[in-house]
Amino acid sequence: MHTTEQGAMLRFVEGTLVLDNVSRGDFAPAPAGWAWDGRVGAWRCDASGYSRVTQLFTERGIAFKDAVPQWQPIDWPYVSLPPLRPEQDRAVHAWLTPRRGVVVMPTGTGKTEVALAIMWETAVSTLIVAPVRDLMYQWHDRIRLGLGYDAGIIGDNTYNLRPVSVTTYDSACIHMEKLGALFGLLIFDECHHLPGPLRRDAARMSAAPMRLGLTATPERSDGLHMDLADLVGPTVYTLPLAHVRGRTLADYDVVRIPVHLSADEQSHYDSLSGEIRRYMHDKVKEDRDYSWNDLCSDAGKDPESRRVQKAFHAKTAIEDRAEEKLRVLEDLFRLHAGTRLIVFTGTNAMARDVSRRFLVPCLLNHCRKKERVEVLEGFRRGDYPVLVANQVLDEGVDIPAAKVAVVIGGKGSIRQAKQRLGRILRRQGDERAVLYEVVCAETREETRSRLRRKSDAYVRTSHRRV
Amino acid sequence: MLTSEQAIVEFEGGKARPDRLSQLRHGHYLQHAGRMLEVYREGVGLTRQALHQAIYRILDEEPDCPTRRIEAFCKLLDDVSDFDSDPHGKAPALRRQVFRLAAPNHPLVSVRDRLFEHDVADVKQRIAEELGSTWDEIDRRLFSDVMEFHTLRTFHGYPDARALLSRYNVAQTQAALYRAVKLTVWAREDFRTILRQAKLARLLHRIYQEPASREYRIEFDGPASVLRETRRYGVAMAEFLPALLACRGWRLTALLQRNRGGWKSRLELSPRDGLQGHLSEPEEFDSGVEAAFARKWGSDRRNGWQLIREGEILHARQRVFVPDFTLQHEDGREVLLEIVGFWTPEYLREKENTLRLFSGQRILLALPETSALKSPALSIDTIRYKTALKIKDVLDRLG
Numbered sequence: 001m002h003t004t005e006q007g008a009m010l011r012f013v014e015g016t017l018v019l020d021n022v023s024r025g026d027f028a029p030a031p032a033g034w035a036w037d038g039r040v041g042a043w044r045c046d047a048s049g050y051s052r053v054t055q056l057f058t059e060r061g062i063a064f065k066d067a068v069p070q071w072q073p074i075d076w077p078y079v080s081l082p083p084l085r086p087e088q089d090r091a092v093h094a095w096l097t098p099r100r101g102v103v104v105m106p107t108g109t110g111k112t113e114v115a116l117a118i119m120w121e122t123a124v125s126t127l128i129v130a131p132v133r134d135l136m137y138q139w140h141d142r143i144r145l146g147l148g149y150d151a152g153i154i155g156d157n158t159y160n161l162r163p164v165s166v167t168t169y170d171s172a173c174i175h176m177e178k179l180g181a182l183f184g185l186l187i188f189d190e191c192h193h194l195p196g197p198l199r200r201d202a203a204r205m206s207a208a209p210m211r212l213g214l215t216a217t218p219e220r221s222d223g224l225h226m227d228l229a230d231l232v233g234p235t236v237y238t239l240p241l242a243h244v245r246g247r248t249l250a251d252y253d254v255v256r257i258p259v260h261l262s263a264d265e266q267s268h269y270d271s272l273s274g275e276i277r278r279y280m281h282d283k284v285k286e287d288r289d290y291s292w293n294d295l296c297s298d299a300g301k302d303p304e305s306r307r308v309q310k311a312f313h314a315k316t317a318i319e320d321r322a323e324e325k326l327r328v329l330e331d332l333f334r335l336h337a338g339t340r341l342i343v344f345t346g347t348n349a350m351a352r353d354v355s356r357r358f359l360v361p362c363l364l365n366h367c368r369k370k371e372r373v374e375v376l377e378g379f380r381r382g383d384y385p386v387l388v389a390n391q392v393l394d395e396g397v398d399i400p401a402a403k404v405a406v407v408i409g410g411k412g413s414i415r416q417a418k419q420r421l422g423r424i425l426r427r428q429g430d431e432r433a434v435l436y437e438v439v440c441a442e443t444r445e446e447t448r449s450r451l452r453r454k455s456d457a458y459v460r461t462s463h464r465r466v
Numbered sequence: 467m468l469t470s471e472q473a474i475v476e477f478e479g480g481k482a483r484p485d486r487l488s489q490l491r492h493g494h495y496l497q498h499a500g501r502m503l504e505v506y507r508e509g510v511g512l513t514r515q516a517l518h519q520a521i522y523r524i525l526d527e528e529p530d531c532p533t534r535r536i537e538a539f540c541k542l543l544d545d546v547s548d549f550d551s552d553p554h555g556k557a558p559a560l561r562r563q564v565f566r567l568a569a570p571n572h573p574l575v576s577v578r579d580r581l582f583e584h585d586v587a588d589v590k591q592r593i594a595e596e597l598g599s600t601w602d603e604i605d606r607r608l609f610s611d612v613m614e615f616h617t618l619r620t621f622h623g624y625p626d627a628r629a630l631l632s633r634y635n636v637a638q639t640q641a642a643l644y645r646a647v648k649l650t651v652w653a654r655e656d657f658r659t660i661l662r663q664a665k666l667a668r669l670l671h672r673i674y675q676e677p678a679s680r681e682y683r684i685e686f687d688g689p690a691s692v693l694r695e696t697r698r699y700g701v702a703m704a705e706f707l708p709a710l711l712a713c714r715g716w717r718l719t720a721l722l723q724r725n726r727g728g729w730k731s732r733l734e735l736s737p738r739d740g741l742q743g744h745l746s747e748p749e750e751f752d753s754g755v756e757a758a759f760a761r762k763w764g765s766d767r768r769n770g771w772q773l774i775r776e777g778e779i780l781h782a783r784q785r786v787f788v789p790d791f792t793l794q795h796e797d798g799r800e801v802l803l804e805i806v807g808f809w810t811p812e813y814l815r816e817k818e819n820t821l822r823l824f825s826g827q828r829i830l831l832a833l834p835e836t837s838a839l840k841s842p843a844l845s846i847d848t849i850r851y852k853t854a855l856k857i858k859d860v861l862d863r864l865g
Contacts, residue, residue, distance in 0.1 A: 198698070330575060
C-alpha cells in the first residue's frame with residue numbers, strides 16, 4: 001500500500017472508520033467491508049471492522065496513525081464481587097481467550113456476575129446495553145455495588161456520558177454515531193435483541209474490540225441470531241437449562257386454570273366471532289388466498305373490513321380483561337395468602353385493573369426510577385404482598401424469591417415463556433415454585449397457552465388442572 | 467413528526483404514494499378537521515384518552531379512513547398541545563400511600579368470610595377517610611401520571627382546518643421518507659438553502675451538473691450509505707423536507723425500502739404537488755447591495771452578458787460554495803461574481819483559500835470601499851464599490 005507524504009490515518013467518523021491519505025488505487029483490492037467513498041475522497045468501513053483492519057495492517061507491517069481509540073483504562077474504586085460458581089467461572093474463562101463472544105446462561109444463573117467479573121478483568125471503558133430502562137438502572141446499581149463505580153446513564157431522557165456507562169438498545173442505536181470510539185468493551189445484555197435490522201447498528205457503529213453478549217435464549221424466530229457471531233462474536237459458553245434445574249433454580253409446577261367469559265362477555269364475543277367468520281367466508285369464496293393481512297390492508301378503504309378489524313381487537317380486549325380473571329385472582333390470593341406473588345398481565349390496562357381492584361402496586365412503563373425502586377424494594381422486604389407487571393418485568397429484572405407467579409394474558413412466544421419462568425425459578429430451600437396460567441376457555445388464548453408450553457422450559461413439568 | 471406506526475404509504479408499480487388528502491377527493495375532511503380543532507380548543511382539562519376518543523368518534527362513520535390516519539391526526543394535535551403530566555410526582559406518592567395502607571389487609575376479598583375479613587369496599591372507604599378524601603377522587607388521581615390520563619392544559623393549535631390538513635399531508639410525506647435510503651434533488655434555484663439545510667440535517671451529498679442545463683442533481687444520504695443500503699438516515703431526510711418545500715424550482719425522487727426484503731419504490735415530489743411547508747421562502751438576496759444590483763441589471767443581456775442569481779455550485783467533496791451571481795456570455799464564457807458586505811483582511815484570505823479549492827473558474831470579488839483597512843494582496847480580481855455596485859465597473863472587468 002502506498003500512501004501520500006502525510007501518511008495513512010485511521011479515524012472514527014459517525015459510526016464508520018475513514019482511512020485518510022490513501023488514494024483509491026492504493027488500497028485495492030480492499031479487504032472485505034471497505035468501500036471507496038467518493039463523497040469525501042477516502043476509504044470507509046463500519047466502525048466494527050476496527051480490530052480486523054488494525055490486525056491486518058500490523059501483520060503486513062503497514063505504518064498508519066491510529067486516531068480511533070478514545071477508550072481508557074479504568075481503576076475500579078473498590079471491588080466487592082462474590083466468588084464465582086464453577087459454571088460462572090468457566091463462562092468467564094471461555095470469554096477471556098477471544099475477548100469476544102456470547103455467553104448463553106438461563107435466567108437466574110448469574111449472568112450479571114459473569115459480566116462484572118469480565119469488567120473487572122478487562123478494566124477498560126465499557127458500555128452496557130440493556131433492553132429496557134429498568135434493566136439499565138439495575139446494571140447501574142450492580143456496577144456501583146460490585147465495582148464501586150457510578151456509571152453514566154444514556155437513555156430515559158438522560159444523557160450523562162461517563163467512561164463506564166449504561167444504556168438501552170434504542171438509545172445505543174441512535175447515539176452510537178457519537179459513542180462508537182469511546183468504549184473498548186461493549187456488553188449486550190439479552191443480546192438476542194441486537195440483530196434487529198436497525199438495532200444492530202449499536203454493534204456495527206462501534207469500534208470496541210472487546211464484546212460480550214449475554215442471553216438465556218439466543219434463538220430468534222426470524223433466524224437473525226446467526227448474525228450475532230458477526231456483531232458480537234461466536235458463542236463461547238452455553239449452560240443448558242436442564243443442568244441447573246433443581247440446583248441453582250427451583251423445581252416448579254405449571255397449573256392451568258381455564259376461565260369462562262361471563263354471559264354478557266360470551267354473547268358479545270360470539271357475535272364478534274360470527275361477524276369475522278361470515279366476512280372471511282364470503283371473501284374466501286371470491287379469492288381463495290384471501291388472508292387476514294389482506295383484510296388489514298383493505299381496512300383503510302373499506303368500512304366493512306374496518307369493522308371486522310375492530311371486531312377482532314374487541315375480541316382480544318374481552319379475552320384480556322375478562323371479569324372472571326379477577327375472580328380467579330382473588331381465589332389465588334386467598335390460596336397463597338402470606339406468600340409473595342407476581343401477576344403478569346397482557347396489557348397495561350389489565351395491570352391497572354388488577355392494581356385498582358386489589359390495591360397492590362403495578363410496575364408499568366410509565367413508572368419512574370424512584371417508584372420502581374420503592375416497589376421492588378417493598379416487595380423484596382415483604383411490605384407488598386403482590387406485584388403486578390406487564391411487559392416491564394419480562395426480562396432479567398431481579399425479583400427476589402417469588403415462589404408463585406400468575407400469568408393472565410400474554411403473547412405465545414417461546415422466549416417470553418422462558419423469561420417469565422426465570423422470574424420465579426429462584427431456589428429457596430426445597431420449596432417448589434408454581435406458575436399459574438389463567439386463560440379463557442374456548443378462545444384464542446388457549447392456542448397461545450399451548451404454544452407457550454412447547455418451550456423446552458416446560459418439558460418434564462407436572463401439569464394439573466384445578 | 468409522525469411515528470412510523472402512523473405512516474400510510476401505498477406502493478404501486480414501483481411508485482410510493484404517501485397518504486394525501488386532496489381537495490377533490492377529500493373535500494369533506496375540511497369539516498372533520500374543523501370539528502377536530504374544536505375538540506381540542508374546548509378540551510382543556512380533558513384527558514388525552516378522552517380527546518383521542520372524541521377524534522375517533524368524528525372519523526368513526528367516515529367510510530374512507532384507516533385507523534392510522536386517525537392516529538396521525540391525534541399525534542398532530544397532541545404535538546401542538548401542552549399537557550399536565552403530574553410533574554411533581556403526586557400520583558406515584560398517592561399510589562405509595564394507598565398500596566401501603568392496603569397491604570396489611572391483603573387479600574381484599576369481594577365478600578368477607580371467616581378467613582378473610584377485609585372486603586374491598588370497606589378497605590377503600592377506610593383508606594379514603596385516612597387520606598381525607600373520597601374514594602372516587604383518589605381513584606381519579608391514582609394514575610394521573612399515565613400518558614393516557616394526562617390532561618390538556620393549552621392548545622396552541624393550527625390557524626384553521628385547512629392548515630391542519632396541510633400539515634397532515636406534509637407529515638405523511640415525511641413519514642414515508644423514514645424508509646428512504648437515498649434522496650435525489652434536482653434544483654434550479656436556492657442552492658444555498660438546500661445545501662445548508664441538508665448539512666444541518668447531517669446528510670452527505672454528491673453534486674452533478676446536468677448536461678446542457680442550469681440544473682443540478684444532488685444526491686443525499688449518510689456516511690454508512692456507501693457501505694450498504696440503509697434507512698438509518700431517513701429521519702434526517704424527513705427533517706430536511708420542510709426546508710426544501712419552502713424553496714423554488716426543485717423536484718425530488720426518494721428511493722424507499724418497501725420491506726426488509728429489499729424491494730424499492732420511488733417517491734416523487736415537486737412544487738406542483740402543492741405541499742405547503744410551514745417555513746417561509748428563503749430570502750432571495752443576502753443584502754440590499756445584491757438586490758439593488760440584480761434589479762438594476764434586469765433580465766436582459768448587457769454587452770452579451772446575462773446575470774443569473776445563484777447560478778453555479780462550486781464543490782469539492784463536502785466543501786461547497788455558491789457565489790451570489792453567475793454572468794453568462796452568449797459565446798459560452800462564464801464569470802462568477804461574489805459581493806462581499808463587511809470584511810476583514812482575515813476574512814478575505816479565508817475566502818481566497820476557499821475559492822482556490824475550486825480551480826478553473828474565473829471569479830470577481832466586489833468589496834465595499836468603507837474602512838481604512840487595506841485589502842491584502844489577493845490572487846482574485848476585486849472590484850471596489852462605494853454604496854452600490856456599478857454595472858459599468860463590472861462590465862469593464864468582464865471585457
